[in-house]
Amino acid sequence: MNKIQRRKAHLIIHSAASAAAGVGAGMAQLPFPDATVLLPIQTAMVIALGKVFHIKLEEGAAKALATQFLAQKAGQMTARFLAGKLPVAGNIVNGSTAAAITESYGWMIAREFGEEYEKKVKV
Structure with missing residues (x-):
């Protein structure tokens, strides 16, 4: 991943x-999981990262990537949802966890796309 790609990925x-x-913070006390709203955010992030590394993604593939990651984090999201029942503290926990999960997921995808891009460039 070159400097320009890293800067763009950082912003995205x-x-x-x-x-x-x-x-995450806003939905902490709502009776349904925030994953329904986080999925489109993470899907858009994956698609935007794909553009940075010149990787064409179908929206379905991006959703599959996001869905797979969210499925792995189901236990974490359940715990966060339960913590969300606590006023103020729950909002902070829920928002922080949503941000941390999205951030780590984004850098994981950026690293994979960067490696794929470098393979294409070297060939």
Whole structure:
């Protein structure tokens, strides 16, 4: 991953993580999981990262990537949802967890796309 790609990925990932934090904090006391709103944010992040590394993604593939990651984090999201029942503290926990998950997911995808891009460039 070159400097320009890293800068673009940084902006995309941090923007998505900030949006996820707002969603997580805002939805802490609602009776349904925030994953329904986080999925489109994370899907858009994956698609944008794909553009940075010249990787064409079908929206379905991006959703599959996001869905797979969310499925792995189901236990974490359940715990976060339960913690969300606590006023103020629950909002902070829920928002922080949503941001951290989105941030780590974004950098994981950026690293994979960067490696794929470098393979294409070297061939």
